[in-house]
Amino acid sequence: MKKRGFEVVKKYQNANIELPVRATHHAAGYDFQAAEEVVIPSIWKSGIDLKELGKSLFTDRSRLEALLKPTLVPTGIKAYMQEDEYLQLANRSSNPLKRFLVLSNGIGVIDSDYYNNESNEGHIMFQLTNFGIKDVVIKKGERIGQGIFLQFLKADQDETLGERTGGFGSSNTEK
Known part of the structure; x- marks a missing residue:
């Protein structure tokens, strides 16, 4: 019986x-690599005038959010x-210091029922x-x-809302 590990999703089966x-030997984390080239745009790229930043929060939120x-x-x-168990995703320590990249959600939590979900087969992505x-x-x-694979504990009065019905970023459940 398999306990824990990694597999390549179907979309990338032939992508090396x-x-x-x-x-x-003593590292806790498994290093993840990018499956393809991706450009991470600077948040300052749009040329937002810092004097106008406060105003844009109230007048053009969609542009700022994008x-x-x-x-x-x-x-x-x-x-x-x-x-x-769950898989905790963490940033590389060198990313913020050398490249100004932060993991936007602080840490990622990959639940055991994310594996092979219908929406995206359980494809892990870093934000x-x-x-x-x-x-x-x-x-x-x-x-x-x-x-990093971690075990978690449940409360005495543990109750769930149902089964996973979505993929990435999903907390959609059905009771």
């Missing part, structure tokens, strides 16, 4: 995707694990925002983040 590995929306970087990978002054190009095969 490498499964995540730990960099050293500018600040994270970029999804595909990995071509899905993860399987036990029911009481990155570039707060630097120029665009950053992520090349195919470049390490973008890491994943």
Whole structure:
């Protein structure tokens, strides 16, 4: 019986995707690579006048929201694990310091029922925002983040709302 691990999603079966590995014997995280080249645009690229920034928050929120929306970087990978485990996605420590890239959601949580979901087969993607002054190009095969398998505990009065019905960013459930 398989306990936990990684597989390539069907869309990337013939794209020479490498499964995540730990960099050293004592490393907790498995390094994920980009499945394709992706440009992470600078949040400053649109040329928003900083004097007008406050006004635009109230007058043109859609433009500002589009500018600040994270970029999804595909990995071509899905993860399987036990029911009481999850895969925590974390940024590489060098990304903010050297490249001004932050993991937009702080950490990512990949639940065990995300594996092989109908929407996207459980494809893991990293949400990155570039707060630097120029665009950053992520090349195919470049390490973008890491994943750590963790076990979680349930409350005595644990109750769920139903089964997963969606994919990425989904908390859609049916009771």
